[in-house]
Amino acid sequence: MTDTTPDTESSSPGAGQHLGWALVLICVAQLMVVLDGTIANIAIPFISTDLEIDEANRTWIVTGYALAFGGLLLLGGRLGDLYGRRRLFMTGLILFAVASGLGGLATNEAMLIGSRALQGAGAAMAAPAALALITTTFPAGPSRNRAFAVYAAMSGVGAAVGLILGGWLTGLDPELGWRLTFLINTPIGLAAALLAPRFLAESEPHPGEMDVPGAITATLGLLGVVYGITRAGEDGWGDTWTIASLGSGLVLLVAFGVIESRVAHPLLPFRVFLNRTRASSFVAMFLAPAAMFAMFYFLSQYIQLVMGYSPLHAGVAFLPFCFGIMAAAAIGSNLINHVDPRFLAGVGTLMAAGGLFGFSRLPYDDTFPLGHTEASYWTDLLPFILVMSFGMGMTFIPLTLTAVHHLRTEDSGIGSGVLNTMQQVGGALGLSILATVFTTVLNNRQDDVAAAGASGTNPGDPAAIASQLFTEGATHAFLVGALMMLAASVIVWVFLDVKHAELATDGPEGVHVG
Template sequence: MTDLKQAEVRAPGQHRHLGWALVLISVAQLMVVLDGTIVNIALPYIQSDLQISDANLRWIVTGYALAFGSLLLLGGRLGDLYGRRRIFMIGLVVFGVASLLGGLAGNEGLLLAARGLQGLGAALASPAALALITTTFPAGPARNRAFAVYAAMSGVGAAVGLLLGGWLTGLDSVFGLGVEGWRLTLLINTPIGIVTALLAPRFLAESESHPGELDLPGAVTGTLGVLGIVYGISRAGTDGWGDTWTVASLAAGLVLVAAFLAVERRIAHPLLPVRVFVNRTRAASFVAMFFAPAAMFAMFFYLSQYIQTVMGYSPIQAGVAFLPFCVGLVAAAGLASNLANRMDPRYLAGAGTLLAAGALYGFSRLPYDTTFPVTDVQGSYLGNVFPFIVMMSVGMGLTFVPLTLTAVHHLRSEDSGIGSGVLNTMQQVGGALGLSLLGTIATQTINDRVHQLSAAAQQAMAGGGQQMSEAQQKAAQAVASHQIFTEGATDAFLLGAGLMLVASLVTWVFLNVKHQELATDGPEGAVHVG
């Protein structure tokens, strides 16, 4: 923070309080990202308290993700047109108010509506936060360090959400607060969001505004198109790719995206200018940031379940188990920000993606043909989980920082918001697609094993095999269930490693910008990027 404050070279209009500006941007980004997972551990308590059906329970998480992912492009462009600080503040206030409504919700409908409203606030605040870094911090070491902090917040947010969610959920019983602990997972955002919004005018400069240039046809078709795709992908993870609503949603989404692209070619002030994609390095960054989160989300989704259901960790213990990921990613992001001044981003992100792919391959080797539940929990964690959590954290730290830098570098000032929105959209859609693909693989493996075991059990009974007691049957079923889940998860991890290798291939082949160019400022074309 001291180094940032002491930065001497600033572009016109950039604010002097760089350290505090980064604090506000980082707090906002962390809050937005962790809210995707903070309620996960509290879901059983929410279901019991508000009498929510199993079918609707997933909408508490999915509703936020859908609103967030589908509105990011619009949120990014609104920042370009009406002032990034203004949209950043509006997003934080909307997020804080929505969190208050959700925390006080007395029924399912209000809670689900609040989660959707949180997604809207996040879609306004998140791309504006990233764009504010590009317009507030001068190119070079100061901006690299700012991006390192931003990338660290984006990466550790999911893990922090699991830890914070587990802790807050149990607070009512620990301290006797007289309020259900799950409500605190939402209410905690209200003071943070409002205070951050109120402090923004003091430490963040406003950007130029261009009112009257909003592309309404593009906003409608683009938002609904992304919504259809994200919903279809998310539904495929639970209902299958052949489900009628999955197919219909994906088809409608693709048609609307095609209409969106046709509109953008004809309009004077498009929501998503084609020039954002024509730079080869930037396009490669977007593609790599599509595949990398798709693979990373597999770790959080399946490993958190493995640690709790198979290893027997409590929710708070599971959160603590992910702490090495937070520490490693923050350290690696700091290292990457320093190396970015001396090393081309291709080598940083290329090495990072290879490390992450190796970590996912390591998770795919979790033993499943053994007795469950795990008896030597500590030994299993230290031997089978901890080394690869650390490897994954270092890999993602080395990946996120250079890819974020190259994705928004040399964008025109008037396009930095929509560029940030595209990057965030790639991460959200990629994450949803990754979970659905990995879920399909894991489910297929699980179903195959269930059928095999059922057939073997029927054959044994038909052959007059020894009958087990009810207690023995339950114990055997528990062991088989853990074995089957673990085998399905390992197949998902293996596919995740493949997705990460795709991100690595894109990085090594197409990310050819030099580190000297990252230390320059100005719009694209001012400095040639090959």
């Protein structure tokens, strides 16, 4: 039997240093995986021009990554349980690094989008393994709580860092900068993979227990659902391919559920969901990222389109979010040792809902002729960016802990895979719903503008019209996002009943927690 207890947990003088380096490796991997979802966003216009990618296919620069990442997460989590989490962590990082290099050297559209899909596949291997490795590397109690806090902070900071880094690299050289957004991952990813055996212990493998029918139906089902949700955000929920993709994805997931109830070694053991605290953590983590992604998506465009910020300045505008979530992580990692997760996550979700409600109050002119009205960054944006960052930090830390707490050792990878899947699919679904709200408001107001013009009423300057309509649509989306976060808060307050003292213990999974 392979020894699953790492040297880093020993009482030797270098143990603390080894734990520190282990956490650095895990968090570097998580940061790369998360920031890659947004780092290319600001560079999309330059990529499209350089590689001659038309408007219809531009979204695949982002969607190709999200689709592979979200669709393969469950499979990646289970492969780590079966064949060794460190091995999958290293394999995922190497694949991610190589794919990033291919993207940076891409000479045509197919090569770039193919590399983005490969990046997503690598991320789907590395992300669940990274979270599971924290559980198996750090002893229960303050040490593990701090590690989870830093990991959770990386999950929240990554998207903002991606915007900042993408804006900076693109600004260095419009022709070369977009390539650097990919190439920067290659040396970092390879170095982290090579150092992993030195600081991370391998888990016990269970080869021969692979549920092939479950793997096929789960992967294809998730791909169908993620693609359908993503397409809905672009082409609407009534689009033929949206309906077909969602329908086939759901049918395959139902088939997956039937298969899992009958096989000896299921890809996704249903016992993972039998714990009420864990199940409620999964649901809350399905809703919370949806609202956070909406903030980045709409606010980054608002800052550029309405306020006129450059890409780099738009990225820097989110820098306070990074500081806020890191501060919340430091505070939360100490409080979780003395305060029950329900109170931390409950207050965090309420704060995040308040931040989103603040964004829903951005000023705009809704009377004809439409004038140019914009918010002040210092009074209308910054306070709510900080409130949102503290709220998300206080939310991610306890929910990450409770989602994987008391999992069986052999289920750590799949439990982490489920948590990551909830975040990715929830974010995609939430963003699609909010994009639909935004588009509906925008279309209705455009009809009003057209009617005003036809009746001889001056609707206003075209630039002012565009900025005010965008703001009105975005504020409605932010309001719906706030309601999503409130729903997550209700789930936390009602169902998350584990006590903080229990998080300091390890042991076999029990159905009752608290």
